[in-house]
Amino acid sequence: MLAALGLGPAEEEIYRLLVKRGRAAVQELAADSGRPESETLGILSALAERGLVVPQPVESGATLFVAAPPAVALGGELRRRRDELSAAEHAVLTLAEQHRTGAEGGAVEVISDVDAVRHRFRQLQESARHEVRSMMVPDQRVVTRDDNAAEGAGMRRGVLYRTILHRDALTEPGAVAQALAVLAEGQQVRIADAIPVKIMIADHDLAMLPLFSGRNTAAASVLVHPGGLLDALVAYFEQAWEQAYPLAPQAAGGGLVEQRPDAIDEFDARMLALVLAGLTDQAVGARLGVSRRTVQRRIGELMARAGAESRIQLGWHAARRGWA
The missing domain is CATH 1.10.10.10 (Winged helix-like DNA-binding domain superfamily/Winged helix DNA-binding domain)
Incomplete structure (x- = not known):
């Protein structure tokens, strides 16, 4: 947990034990952690150099170690890391703006290499702060659902995923089980009879779609940056979302049910x-x-x-x- 502040697992363990005890000798901490005394002493010395532990000689000639107050000892490091992250975030935003204005064509970026496409597909989802919209077609080849680890990570950090799924995709092996799994995780899924092109959109910042018409399974892709074209893609998705039918788990049987609230008899x-x-x-x-x-x-x-x-x-x- 304290690795983000530069503490290794062994250092964190010894520091936590010492915080709990208040003060302790090397022998006591070695017994508590199950480590040799020589290793424990080395860890305590490293902690002392960082100001997390204070050695105190006693009359018997032995040395006791006292834990420095965590709020004082770690607070400075925490503030420094926050400042570094803030500066890094500002640098990324600046670079992103420079990339948008300096990239050839400005609005779009063409990627054809398979590995580069997979990398940007993951980056697109990792950059999302609020929502990822996607329109998915059958026969995903470049990045399969099993390979898309960024989706689960995004949902776990609170990003809303809304997906429009081509009806034929549900006939693929394991597709129903996968749909049930993502619905259970909080993803919203709707189904449509036709999806002319697969799309993924992160917030209002970036979209990704195939480069060539009618080749949804090819690697070559286009990244669309903020502008009128991206606005049009967002509007197209929202219109398609309104026309698609929500999928939900079946009450019994472990399948899916297609909800059609506007159906007529x-x-x-x-x-x-x-x-x-x-x-x-x-x-x-x-x-x-x-x-x-x-x-x-x-x-x-x-x-x-x-x-x-x-x-x-x-x-x-x-x-x-x-x-x-």
Whole structure:
């Protein structure tokens, strides 16, 4: 735990033992730690040089060791490390800005080497502070889900992951188990019938997508830096997210269930299909065995639900929501 302040495991152990005792002889600390006295003395000497331990001779000629107050002994080192990290963070931000303004083209960066792509894929997730959005296609080759350790690490530090998954990806071996695992970890997953291109976006800072059209499994990639193009990708993702269907664990059976809160029942689906095919309300009612007024009422309810002001708009919403 104190390794971040420069203490090795042995030094931390002896220091903690001494803090607990207040003061102790070498023999006592050696017995407590199970280390030879010579090794314990060497560790205490190193701690004394760092001001963490103070040797105190006693009348018998022996030496007792006293732990310096942790807040005093380690507080200075802690402040120094904080200052170093703050300076490093400022330097990274400065370099990032210089990279954005100095890179060829400014807005995009092309990477074709497989190892470089994998490295930047990991860096993109490690740089995320708030959210990672992704659209995933079947047959991940460059970085498989099993190889993507940065995803789990990101979720553990509190980064929100939202993923839109191509429906065909769930047919791959182990895909359902993986989806259940990430859902349990807090990832939000939705499913879509079509994903034209795979994308990963970290916050509003960086996006990564394939370089070539129609080659989602190829290594060559484009990194998109802040600007209008990145804004467009974020907006595209959010629109696709609204149209995709949430996945959730099945209540029983250990599978997945696709949540469709806006789905319509079979009667409305048949009625809507007939209306959109051009049949009159009277003809639709005759086909379904209901009155024309019932057809008009149900169509009106669907229009209100979709926020459509006309039947033409209802047809557009029906296609968008998979109603017909």
